[in-house]
Amino acid sequence: MKTLRVELGERGYPIYIGHGLLGCSDLYQPHIRGKQVMIVTNDTVAPLYLDQVRTALGAWQCEAVILPDGEQYKTLEVLSRIFDALLGKQFDRRVTLVALGGGVIGDMAGFAAACYQRGVDFIQIPTTLLSQVDSSVGGKTGVNHPLGKNMIGAFHQPRCVIADTATLDTLPGRELSAGLAEVIKYGLIRDPAFFSWLEANINRLLARDNDALAYAIERSCANKAEVVAADEREGGVRATLNLGHTFGHAIETGMGYGAWLHGEGVGCGMVMAARMSTRLGWLSDADATRAEALVKQARLPIRAPRALDTARFIELMGVDKKVQDGKIRLVLLKAIGESVVTDDFPPGLLREVIEECKET
Ligand code: NAD
Numbered sequence: 001m002k003t004l005r006v007e008l009g010e011r012g013y014p015i016y017i018g019h020g021l022l023g024c025s026d027l028y029q030p031h032i033r034g035k036q037v038m039i040v041t042n043d044t045v046a047p048l049y050l051d052q053v054r055t056a057l058g059a060w061q062c063e064a065v066i067l068p069d070g071e072q073y074k075t076l077e078v079l080s081r082i083f084d085a086l087l088g089k090q091f092d093r094r095v096t097l098v099a100l101g102g103g104v105i106g107d108m109a110g111f112a113a114a115c116y117q118r119g120v121d122f123i124q125i126p127t128t129l130l131s132q133v134d135s136s137v138g139g140k141t142g143v144n145h146p147l148g149k150n151m152i153g154a155f156h157q158p159r160c161v162i163a164d165t166a167t168l169d170t171l172p173g174r175e176l177s178a179g180l181a182e183v184i185k186y187g188l189i190r191d192p193a194f195f196s197w198l199e200a201n202i203n204r205l206l207a208r209d210n211d212a213l214a215y216a217i218e219r220s221c222a223n224k225a226e227v228v229a230a231d232e233r234e235g236g237v238r239a240t241l242n243l244g245h246t247f248g249h250a251i252e253t254g255m256g257y258g259a260w261l262h263g264e265g266v267g268c269g270m271v272m273a274a275r276m277s278t279r280l281g282w283l284s285d286a287d288a289t290r291a292e293a294l295v296k297q298a299r300l301p302i303r304a305p306r307a308l309d310t311a312r313f314i315e316l317m318g319v320d321k322k323v324q325d326g327k328i329r330l331v332l333l334k335a336i337g338e339s340v341v342t343d344d345f346p347p348g349l350l351r352e353v354i355e356e357c358k359e360t
């Protein structure tokens with residue numbers, strides 16, 4: 001097992017990465033302060049892993065709430081089922097919520113923990129590659145609104161993250177690829193050596209080689225932990241973790257939540273951001289080609305849906321937490337491993353790039 005740490009003073013916490021960690025009671029023990037635990041999971045993950053986690057938490061009064069599976073259920077209405085369960089069991093302020101699932105469950109359970117009785121502890125047990133490399137770390141929690149993705153939420157750090165690589169054995173291939181989008185992101189924004197490693201090892205990752213996956217998770221979490229420690233509430237550098245996301249969120253919202261996976265939107269969005277960077281003269285054609293090739297090799301879409309009208313696309317890009325004074329800000333690239341956040345681009349160029357990047 002590898003242990004990393006998110007250095008945030010008294011809110012700091014460990015990230016445990018290893019094979020077969022779910023059932024290790026000792027890992028949970030130091031991070032649960034009270035006697036009550038509520039596991040939050042969904043109807044896909046529960047049959048696979050709930051029993052193992054329940055058994056490991058046998059020493060506590062342990063209950064579970066099982067939500068419907070899907071991005072379309074990441075809503076305030078469905079969130080309230082967690083509060084119903086907590087209040088139904090009369091759980092108090094010392095309860096610990098345990099998020100068992102992918103990023104949707106992690107974001108919802110974390111937000112419930114931020115709100116319940118004005119804030120209780122929670123633990124992240126991410127079971128998708130995407131959640132193991134990104135969403136479980138850093139304390140962003142929340143739900144979607146019909147008008148915009150992740151628009152309702154809070155910063156609330158977990159007490160620990162337990163990333164069990166054995167859970168990836170049951171993950172569908174499309175979801176594995178979605179996770180690889182966020183892995184590639186770290187290489188593009190700040191870690192060129194990792195990007196080169198990914199180019200050399202992408203087939204091992206797609207074949208689920210455990211050593212390769214564990215290394216990719218560790219390196220991704222190390223990058224994320226450093227950025228979050230430097231800028232917990234996204235006043236500056238943390239925004240670079242959103243490479244491709246402004247394009248991707250527009251696709252996700254525009255196509256209807258769940259039609260495109262989050263990681264698919266990010267993969268395509270990174271290709272669009274690279275193209276925009278090239279058109280601005282900031283990124284070489286060779287680097288943009290490398291970025292696009294790796295996204296494609298990871299079996300992610302590299303073309304935006306033609307069904308999404310360009311004017312609507314830009315309107316949706318304007319519903320983004322990076323928008324300032326009505327101006328869209330984008331994460332763009334100066335090189336592989338060097339990113340900037342900027343609103344310094346002609347609006348007409350954005351329109352052209354979206355058009356150019358659409359599927360034929
Ligand atoms: P997800 O949570 O929808 O999980 C993907 C699918 O895999 C679901 O059907 C899920 O039930 C299933 N699943 C989960 N674990 C499994 C397993 N081990 N075996 C088989 N099936 C399994 O999607 P995701 O890609 O994990 O997360 C995407 C979400 O994360 C989005 O809502 C996105 O906005 C959010 N996100 C948040 C942050 C953050 O910093 N908070 C960062 C990135 C993404």
Ligand code: GLY
Pocket residue numbers: 134135137138140238241242
């Ligand atoms: N996934 C972006 C962030 O955590 O800031």
